[in-house]
Amino acid sequence: MTGDVAVVVRGLQKRYGERTAVAGIDLDVARGEVFALLGPNGAGKTTTVEILEGYRTRDAGEVVVLGEDPAHAGRSWRARVGIVLQSVTDLSELTVAETVRHFARYYPRPRDPDEVMATVGLSDSADQRARLLSGGQRRRLDVALGILGRPELLFLDEPTTGFDPAARRIFWLLVESLAGEGTTIVLTTHYLEEAERLADRVGVVAQGRILEVAAPADLGGRKDAQASVSWTAKDGTRQTVVTAAPTRTVTELAAAFDGEVPELSVTRPTLEETYLRMVGEL
Template identity: 65%
Template sequence: MTTRHAVRARGLRKRYGDVTAVDGLDLDIRQGEVFGILGPNGAGKSTTVEILQGHRRRDGGELSVLGQDPGHADRAWQARVGIVWQDESAPAELTVGETVRHFARYYPRPRDPEEVIALVGLEAKAASRTKALSGGQRRRLDVALGVIGGPELLLLDEPTTGFDPVARRQFWELIRSLADEGTTIILTTHYLDEAEALADRLAVIADGRIAAQGEPGTLGGRAQARATVHWAEADGTARSEETDTPTRTVTALAQRFDGEIPELRIARPTLEDIYLRLIGERDPR
């Protein structure tokens, strides 16, 4: 991973009438990283992605994506950015192979269609029509269309919504393989386990602003948060204690119980705990 920036945003703003969707947002996304954007519905995630891609014009702020302003970028720049929207984009009547080869013609230096079909795991479905694919397979085809141009930056907007657990895990492996190739990936998602599994860094957006950003393990002070030690007394009563020194607490309990501590469990705040606290601070509803 390099320290050069694929995205730099300062004071990004977007309004729809009286509603402020993006309110002074700052972002630094390094080339080659997977960057996750979290937030409740209406927080400004999708609008931010649309601005980064050049699909939506901002109302204020400075923005550089792959060294250019998306609001004034040319077709050569557009070929360097891939995007996978929530809505499917593949024609229903074409086969997988026909669809990928067709979209490849839009780019000056596309990847090999057969290679891309293999990359997304659809080799066995290359001759199948899009309408005959499962939901997970159609989503893989959408990713194929997003990467056929060989993008340096790939934007994924809620890519696994509606997936079953098996399809989601398979999709994660696909995203990891793209990241291993050096593609910068920006991912919006409601699934916190997905964000924690895939992202190098995360930003939580609430009310159009960044509530916190950092690595999943340190986001919002998570690494410094107090631990909770859980155990059961001899009569079965459940007990717990918050502490900055869980090892000391466990040592004292072990001496009191003369060895094994019944139902011992040590927990620190999960990413979900931190996320809910962060959006609660910004939006008490």
């Protein structure tokens, strides 16, 4: 079965002194899947991901990543895993091209450094010192180094924090093309729009536990949730009806108005609303 599974986690626990960061997490990520971990700050996302990456030890539980225990994995395992860390702020005096070409030497089967720079949109900054890059460009350099070794599994820890909306969309296309090539991707993010766009499944983490794992469209019963139908009545006031049968409501409204319903909208709870409700219920 390990051939179809990239990540298996059972009963994972981690404490820092008195504080419990991870209180028993179970998780499966299939090969080729894009999996997003969502959760508030301090929920245990980064701790979990860094245990999967082999950076942190665990207090209890089983972890298998690409068939090995990351706590004891060696160089050949690391060559199959790509890591984009959250909190790296190294200000290198090397240029982008020097950095990418140097890191390519670590891997047995690296991508072409020039291609990688083009892929992440850094070709024009190739001769710029890394220290002088903007925040978004630095993040793209991080991603370039993460994908350089053709990883089977790519970890992205809050990859688009600090991106402007246009840069974020370009980054999403990059992730989609990596996923299209069959790369398994485990991503943490604060942006629900990002999770909805990229992830096959999302896991919501809070207080060190997984609340739910589901496709973004199904999370928290979104698919079956009641819809809100809003319109502006003849006296100018805004009306809202929450219903399980919005089509019937709209049909009735159309009949009542004899045609166009003024400022009609039909909405279902967004992923963000669903997520905030789940996290807020604790």
